[in-house]
Amino acid sequence: MHFRKLICTAAAATLMASGVAYAETLTIATVNNGDMIRMQGLTDDFTAKTGHKVEWVTLEENVLRQRVTTDITTKGGAFDIMTIGMYETPIWGKNGWLVPLDDLSAGYNVGDILPAMAGGLSHDGTLYAAPFYGESSMIMYRTDLMAKAGLEMPAAPSWSFIAKAAREMTDRDNDINGICLRGKAGWGEGGAFITAMSNSFGARWFDEKWNAQFDTREWSDTLNFFVNMMNDAGPAGYATNGFNENLSLFQQGKCGMWIDATVAASFVTNPKDSTVADKVGFALAPDNGMGVRSNWLWAWALAIPAGTQKEAAAKQFIEWATSNGYIELVASKEGWANVPPGARTSLYENANYKDIPFAKMTLESILSADPNNSTVDPSPYVGIQFAAIPEFAGIATEVSQEFSAAYAGQQSVEEALAKAQALTNDAMEAAGYR
Amino acid sequence: MARATTIRQKTITTIIAWTVAMVIVFPILWIVVLSFKSEGDAISTPMKVLTSAWTFESYAVVQDRSDYFKHFFNSVIVAVGSTLLGILVAVPAAWSMAFVPSQRTRGILMWMLSTKMLPAVGVLYPIYLLFIELGLLDSRTGLVIVLMLINLPIIVWMLYTYFREIPAEILEAARMDGAGMRAELLYVLTPMAIPGIASTMLLNIILAWNEAFWTLNLTAARAAPLTAFIASYSSPEGLFYAKLSAASVMAIAPILVMGWFSQKQLVRGLTFGAVK
Numbered sequence: 001m002h003f004r005k006l007i008c009t010a011a012a013a014t015l016m017a018s019g020v021a022y023a024e025t026l027t028i029a030t031v032n033n034g035d036m037i038r039m040q041g042l043t044d045d046f047t048a049k050t051g052h053k054v055e056w057v058t059l060e061e062n063v064l065r066q067r068v069t070t071d072i073t074t075k076g077g078a079f080d081i082m083t084i085g086m087y088e089t090p091i092w093g094k095n096g097w098l099v100p101l102d103d104l105s106a107g108y109n110v111g112d113i114l115p116a117m118a119g120g121l122s123h124d125g126t127l128y129a130a131p132f133y134g135e136s137s138m139i140m141y142r143t144d145l146m147a148k149a150g151l152e153m154p155a156a157p158s159w160s161f162i163a164k165a166a167r168e169m170t171d172r173d174n175d176i177n178g179i180c181l182r183g184k185a186g187w188g189e190g191g192a193f194i195t196a197m198s199n200s201f202g203a204r205w206f207d208e209k210w211n212a213q214f215d216t217r218e219w220s221d222t223l224n225f226f227v228n229m230m231n232d233a234g235p236a237g238y239a240t241n242g243f244n245e246n247l248s249l250f251q252q253g254k255c256g257m258w259i260d261a262t263v264a265a266s267f268v269t270n271p272k273d274s275t276v277a278d279k280v281g282f283a284l285a286p287d288n289g290m291g292v293r294s295n296w297l298w299a300w301a302l303a304i305p306a307g308t309q310k311e312a313a314a315k316q317f318i319e320w321a322t323s324n325g326y327i328e329l330v331a332s333k334e335g336w337a338n339v340p341p342g343a344r345t346s347l348y349e350n351a352n353y354k355d356i357p358f359a360k361m362t363l364e365s366i367l368s369a370d371p372n373n374s375t376v377d378p379s380p381y382v383g384i385q386f387a388a389i390p391e392f393a394g395i396a397t398e399v400s401q402e403f404s405a406a407y408a409g410q411q412s413v414e415e416a417l418a419k420a421q422a423l424t425n426d427a428m429e430a431a432g433y434r
Numbered sequence: 435m436a437r438a439t440t441i442r443q444k445t446i447t448t449i450i451a452w453t454v455a456m457v458i459v460f461p462i463l464w465i466v467v468l469s470f471k472s473e474g475d476a477i478s479t480p481m482k483v484l485t486s487a488w489t490f491e492s493y494a495v496v497q498d499r500s501d502y503f504k505h506f507f508n509s510v511i512v513a514v515g516s517t518l519l520g521i522l523v524a525v526p527a528a529w530s531m532a533f534v535p536s537q538r539t540r541g542i543l544m545w546m547l548s549t550k551m552l553p554a555v556g557v558l559y560p561i562y563l564l565f566i567e568l569g570l571l572d573s574r575t576g577l578v579i580v581l582m583l584i585n586l587p588i589i590v591w592m593l594y595t596y597f598r599e600i601p602a603e604i605l606e607a608a609r610m611d612g613a614g615m616r617a618e619l620l621y622v623l624t625p626m627a628i629p630g631i632a633s634t635m636l637l638n639i640i641l642a643w644n645e646a647f648w649t650l651n652l653t654a655a656r657a658a659p660l661t662a663f664i665a666s667y668s669s670p671e672g673l674f675y676a677k678l679s680a681a682s683v684m685a686i687a688p689i690l691v692m693g694w695f696s697q698k699q700l701v702r703g704l705t706f707g708a709v710k
Contacts (some may be wrong), residue, residue: 027655032669037499054653060668063650076569078654083451154538189670243671248477261671272671273474 018069022129023051023302029068030083031300032058033263035133035340038330039321045329046320052313061188070303072097080310081317084129084303085119090388092303093128099304099311101127108255108319112344115298120371120382125295129301130322132390134342136365137196139283140268141257144175145169149256156284159200159225159294162257164234166233175388178233180255183407184378187393190407192296193259198222200294202289204375205387205424208431212424214399214417223413229360229408235379237422259285261298262365265358266337274292278360281362284368290376296385299343323391342366395427454594469493469679476676492680500617502684509659509688511574512649513642515682516581517635523582525588525631529619531590532597533605543594546587554584554647565652572654580652581642588641596630597623633699636692642691660685 011245030036032185036058043054058080059067068082073139077189082209084092092098093202093296104110109119110127117131127270139157146153147364155247166178182193195205203218213219230238233256235249243260246266250258251274302321304314326345330339336352341362347364374384388394399420427434467483468476475486531539561580562571570576600623608622624631646661653662655704664685669680693700 029654032666032674033672040499057654057658057662058666059662060665061670063665063668065652070562076562076566076571120513147669162546166602242668244673247673251474263671267673304536 021382022308023053024080025053025055026080026310026313026317027055027057027078028081028083028302028317029057029059029064029071029079031061031064034266034298034338035263036083038338039326040131042326042329042333046317049320050160050313051341052318054315054317062186075305075307077305077307077309079305080308080314081299082303082305083132085297085301087159087383087388087393089121089129089301089303089385090123090382093126094125097306099308101130101304101316102317104315106128106318108323109346112324112342112346114345114366116143116297116366116369116371116414117301117343120297120431121146121299121301129299129303131299131301131320132322132342133340134299134366135262136287136297136342136362136369137260138262138265138361138365139257139259139285140265141165141281142169142253142255142279142280144279145256146281153281153283155294159286159288162259162286163225163229163233166229166257170233175254176256177235177249177254178256180235180241180246180249180258181227181230181238182242182246182260183230183239183404184245185397185399185401185404186242187386187396189242189400190404191396194222194226194400195396196296196385197294198373199292199376199384200285200290201225201291202288202292202376204377204379205382206428207371208380209377210380212421212427212428214421214424218327219412219417223403223406223417227413230407235358239404250316256263259294262342262358262362265362280357284354284359284361284365292374292376293368295369296372297366298385374415381391389433391427391431391433395424398423398427399422441525447462450638465679465682467675469683470616471676473673473676477673478680480507489533492676493684496578496667496677496680496684500540500666500681502663503661505658505660505685506688508574508657509685510576510583511626511660512577512657514641514644515578516585516639519582520576520638521590521593521631521635524586524593524634525619525624528590528593529623532594532600533602543591546590550587558651561648571652572657574657576652577649577657577659580648581645584645584648585638592637593630595616595629596627600626611696629699629702633696633702636700638691639699640693 030040040056040058043056047053063082063183064133065088068079068084069088070076071078072082089098093100094108114132114134117134118127121127121129121131139153139162141153146165146169149165151165155163168178170176170178172296182190183191198204198219201218201222203216203222205215207213207296210312235241235254241249243264244256246258246260247264249255250268258268265280265282267276268280269277285293287293302318304311304318308314322343327339327344329349331352336350339347339353341347341359348359353359369384371382381386381389386392402411402416402419402423405411406413425434441446469492470488471483471486472489472491475483478486565576568576570579576644581658604626605618605622608618611621636644644661646665649659650665653659664678664681667674667681
């Protein structure tokens with residue numbers, strides 16, 4: 001009798017122990033921004049639902065990139081989930097470094113992910129990362145300054161209108177710059193902006209045989225237009241301005257227009273930080289009448305590195321964090337203006353979200369961006385503000401340094417383009433593309 | 435006339451010294467100021483920053499969002515651990531080079547120092563792979579070893595300089611009295627070199643505390659020290675200046691306090707042997 005009791009107790013203890021062992025601790029590498037920090041604060045909801053705990057490693061974007069790239073290429077296994085973008089996902093997915101997300105539960109509703117996002121986070125039709133939030137770029141402008149200049153912003157303006165409006169709105173005596181744009185070196189900073197802008201001028205990074213195209217008239221037109229407009233209507237020292245510097249200028253009322261990431265809309269309309277919160281309008285990023293707009297497409301997405309021992313728990317987390325349930329959780333705690341945007345179609349059908357002033361323009365910007373057809377003439381790469389090849393980040397950083405030197409007046413536009421052409425062709429030749 | 439010249443020289447020297455000191459200290463002072471401002475005020479013009487309201491908001495947010503004491507504890511373990519281990523290895527090495535020099539001693543010292551000139555990223559992948567193999571990734575033990583190794587040349591050099599100042603005759607006398615190598619190191623050399631060892635340790639603790647490349651690249655959640663704590667508040671897309679400043683102040687405060695109390699030893703250690 002005693003023996004049987006002992007056996008039963010041992011069996012029960014084993015079952016309990018296995019239950020405890022099932023509760024995993026996930027290590028997640030993520031980027032430092034408002035939406036990700038909000039998610040960290042809500043992680044208790046995930047733990048309550050699944051029993052799994054989460055340890056966060058939050059890093060600045062460039063440090064994060066270096067850190068997760070080192071780990072995944074060496075199969076280090078330091079992270080169970082990584083926050084990566086549209087640039088890394090197709091490349092890593094192709095290399096077999098990520099777990100395919102092709103068996104997510106029916107309740108998750110993969111079909112609800114915006115097609116542009118799902119396409120950019122897939123390789124050969126297989127989703128490798130689930131979008132946490134997505135963004136495009138659009139124009140944010142001061143409605144009062146536009147009215148003062150006697151102009152009306154079209155919903156889909158051209159670059160010539162933007163240049164005209166920028167010059168009209170500039171008021172140097174009152175420290176108001178007609179337009180604030182990124183000029184800072186770095187492929188994800190000024191490099192991203194000028195690449196997206198060049199698409200609308202008919203330029204492209206490579207022709208179909210991977211030859212650099214900086215010696216074309218389209219690139220010369222892009223860069224000369226940018227430099228002339230910024231010299232006339234941009235802030236002093238724009239060559240070193242990135243997202244944060246322009247955000248700061250706009251919030252202080254020193255920019256008439258700012259073309260940048262759609263996520264900035266919630267910052268510039270937040271009266272706590274912005275002095276112009278009630279005077280901001282939105283419009284699509286400009287085009288040049290060539291059928292391609294100058295907006296980009298980006299998503300911060302959650303992916304599972306191949307080889308993790310906690311794949312099942314990691315998938316549970318990704319389903320939780322990128323689901324409609326999470327969006328509703330954020331809305332209930334912090335309001336609809338703070339939900340992660342740009343990932344799910346149903347969000348833009350939600351009556352509560354439609355009231356947010358920038359929601360419509362954000363969706364239209366995202367929908368008008370196509371990473372597979374980003375250039376006027378055919379190109380061999382996928383991506384709008386980048387080319388999804390491993391060599392791009394290094395090459396584009398160098399190219400953007402040359403461009404920034406031209407913005408700062410240290411060299412001419414022609415010199416910058418000639419150097420960009422030479423260094424890109426050299427790098428592509430060394431990498432075996434040409 | 436000579437007295438007037440001396441006063442003028444002193445005044446000029448004092449002004450130059452204060453100017454240089456202010457240039458060096460200003461970024462830290464500005465970080466402290468920004469840490470007590472709201473995010474909106476932190477990005478405004480310098481005059482507005484100084485005249486706007488002071489707040490503890492950023493400290494409260496940082497305290498709420500991050501586990502400061504976990505990172506602090508990791509920093510203490512890593513900085514103190516790597517320093518003690520480094521001293522343990524460097525004392526015998528510096529002793530042998532100072533008191534039993536060979537023709538190659540100078541070359542070895544220079545070679546050790548040259549390893550500091552190698553860009554760290556050049557050996558990131560080999561070390562990362564080694565850490566994976568040895569199971570040292572995201573561990574305090576791994577960080578202690580790496581930081582000890584990267585600071586070892588400086589420790590050896592400093593101790594070597596100290597030991598060279600100790601008369602070899604004293605050690606010879608100890609040997610004649612029957613002291614073995616261990617007794618000579620432990621009971622004769624070390625007590626005499628304690629001021630030098632102390633200042634070397636202080637400097638090494640500061641270097642290890644501030645080291646950011648390896649501590650960011652070899653850790654994740656468990657062993658991350660205060661450098662990772664700071665890095666988690668930097669962002670190219672979003673305003674985190676006030677919070678980043680608050681996190682920076684919290685990270686550098688312990689080492690600043692330590693440096694303040696031990697400045698005499700530090701200055702003595704850094705200038706030892708410079709003036710005879």
